[in-house]
Ligand SMILES: Nc1ncnc2c1ncn2[C@@H]1O[C@H](COP(=O)(O)OS(=O)(=O)O)[C@@H](OP(=O)(O)O)[C@H]1O
């Protein structure tokens with residue numbers, strides 16, 4: 001079954017809602033992958049999560065956190081991983097559910113984006129200008145992820161901070177939009193068993209979908225456990241057929257403990273990150289892909305304190321998802337010479353001051369042209385080692401939202417990178433929906449050397465900036 005988005009196009013004129021809104025290759029998956037990295041004493045256990053199908057998890061403490069960070073299958077001593085005194089808490093169940101949910105969300109987004117692009121070939125201006133499919137994707141991902149988390153993590157009182165609120169969708173004049181969302185959610189969840197998640201017993205009705213969306217009404221805070229979700233980060237990239245991300249994180253007592261980033265259009269070759277995604281699509285059509293080719297699209301994820309970040313490809317075709325889906329570790333780049341470093345920043349100059357960052361780049365000796373990429377894919381690029389620096393300096397008064405950064409920050413940190421505000425302080429996810437107290441801007445680097453240089457450059461040039 002595929003998502004039928006055809007009727008979205010018919011509704012486009014009536015939907016006025018605009019939104020501002022990689023152990024070895026040839027792995028066989030499942031425990032097989034990790035057993036090559038683990039001593040025989042490391043066991044696989046079956047958990048009792050009622051919603052996970054075919055689910056055989058190698059406990060995270062025994063697998064991801066102990067396995068090699070390179071392609072070597074040599075065991076590492078936990079002491080070498082920087083968390084010798086205490087193992088990280090076991091979030092294996094939450095992590096696996098979150099990764100599966102993001103895989104499903106990426107599947108949903110790809111279908112909606114394909115539909116949007118194909119409409120653009122016939123009615124170019126209308127599709128370009130109409131944000132309704134984006135709105136459908138946002139609401140549908142939020143409902144779908146919320147439903148999966150609440151059904152899968154039944155023992156927990158689920159709390160989610162997410163970008164969309166339910167009021168807009170509940171209005172009488174949004175009936176068409178709501179109907180499209182309900183249909184998209186049901187078509188997507190019907191595919192859930194392929195991802196190892198049980199589909200709902202019956203078709204979800206409007207009230208169930210609205211309930212799933214409205215469940216994401218947490219405002220975060222300093223204590224307890226909550227999830228953050230940005231269903232489609234990089235709205236403009238999504239509309240334009242370019243880069244975007246699905247971002248899910250788990251925050252506990254103000255600290256990000258899990259980060260999962262779905263990047264459906266992340267190209268196999270990093271060189272293509274700088275091109276409009278349209279070129280990649282053309283090249284993909286001209287080049288036959290092999291079954292395990294990392295054609296495009298990945299889910300990248302990390303757990304706090306493990307010193308590891310992982311990447312797996314998006315589930316291709318009609319395959320069955322088998323955890324951990326050929327996951328391989330990723331690490332930040334070792335480049336610390338600014339002249340060799342790649343620096344990335346938001347595409348939209350309204351979101352970050354390009355002239356200020358150009359001045360910083362010049363003063364620290366970053367010589368390459370900036371890589372402008374939509375969304376949290378920039379965080380993924382740093383964690384994968386495809387770029388070394390990410391800077392964002394929003395206009396004065398703009399308050400950064402936690403769902404736009406939480407997953408990416410943790411993934412870069414666990415991949416070996418550094419992320420702080422421009423004052424060198426960690427981003428604070430404990431103050432509610434916003435990164436309250438953020439000093440000037442966000443600086444993420446592959447290493448401390450680059451990071452120090454940029455922090456100093458900011459201090460030297462801030463007073464003469466227009467920010
Ligand atoms: N004025 C302004 N300043 C700074 N940031 C803003 C601003 N407006 C929006 N946003 C948020 O930026 C998110 C988009 O990601 P980026 O900041 O990386 O920008 S870009 O997409 O590359 O242009 C974007 O996320 P989405 O809304 O999910 O697309 C916003 O949360």
Ligand SMILES: [Mg+2]
Pocket residue numbers: 230232233234403404
């Ligand atoms: Mg966003």
